[in-house]
Amino acid sequence: MKDALEVVALFLGFVGWVLVYVSLEDNYWKESSQAESVIVTSTVYENLWRSCASDSTGVYDCRDFQTLLALPGYIQASRALMIASIVFGVFGLVGALVGMQCSKIGGKNYVLKGRIAAVGGVFFILQGLCTMIAVSWYAANITQQFFDQLYAGTKYEIGQGLYIGWSSAVLALCGGACLLCACQFKSPNEKIQYAHQRTIRGHIRSITATSGTPSNYGRNAYV
Template sequence: MDPVVEVVALVLGFVGWVMVGVALPNRYWKTSTVDGNVITTSTIYENLWMSCATDSTGVHNCREFPSLLALNGYIQASRALMIASIVLGSFGLVGGLIGIQCSKAGGENYVLKGRIAGASGVFFILQGLCTMVSVSWYAFNITQNFFDPFYPGTKYEIGEGLYIGWCSAVLAIAGGVCLTCSCKLAKEEKYPVAYQSRGTVYSGAAPSRSAAASTYGRNAYV
């Protein structure tokens, strides 16, 4: 594969990995605005770790979720998937730095470097899938509660943290696919060693013993 394409794919994977780190602590995974007069208007927003509120005067109050086991299942799963996404992206980034052709880290064995680049591409794809599942599952619960007329709690809308997560997933998957295509599955070609003979080689059927003897006698006495 073209080294330029590998570098672009690695950059896409790196940007996607960075955006996962930005989306995970982002406070605005879901937001809700409670309208009232100028004094009572407030905004409530949550992420995977805490719930916050701010009023029209700019005062912020945040409360971390007290118990992990008391959380909803999708929040626990989203936490695990986002953390797994960061870990997989780290492996993909290290493998990509070793496996691309313009890197000197892996030596001159380009077949091995291609396979390392392909493995790093798989890690980036898994990172993107984990991020996509996490943010999509979280967004599904937001929209489900928002459009449920019998839902008694606060109705939230999709926050900016989810959009960052979606962009991260797309970039990671795109970079991973490009790196996976650079994997060289073919084995090294084995070239036969050319045989060099010192004498003259004649092709054809070997003469019989009697014919060889008669020829020898004729040549010897002529």
């Protein structure tokens, strides 16, 4: 049960880590709304790194953001959180691989391996939290501008890149939780006997052996 849970945790953490890359490379974090347009001639969509536009014929053009300091604060924070998520995911994968009981990496010190696996689970949870905060913050700004009647700029809708990011966060959180739960399980062979129990049993055996030895003195020794 413990080994299977660790394998499931590693799989969930790895898939969540891969989806972070997929979400970052996806251009559709937000897409221009077509709710108020009868005839759609062009579509504008953006992510954390670039802005793209496509027309009705399918021709599109993308350009990277030229400066970092001129970007809105939530975009800069989302960038930092997604990069931190990738770093935490790397540490989580390394900790899970080294700390798994079925892995030969790190020797046979299962107490140390269990602690390393627990640290890997914490890193997976941090990865999921960073991704969840980044995509949720980005989506909150999209919805705030969309429902603001006084906002005169282009209104956007939530793109598919955010949904991939949410999926990545959920998988990473589940993988970290499974890895932490696996560290709590102990098989019967891993139970440690107390040293004082063996001492007491040995003391009882020595007393029994002493009492059972024949004495050199007979019943009439003092007569």
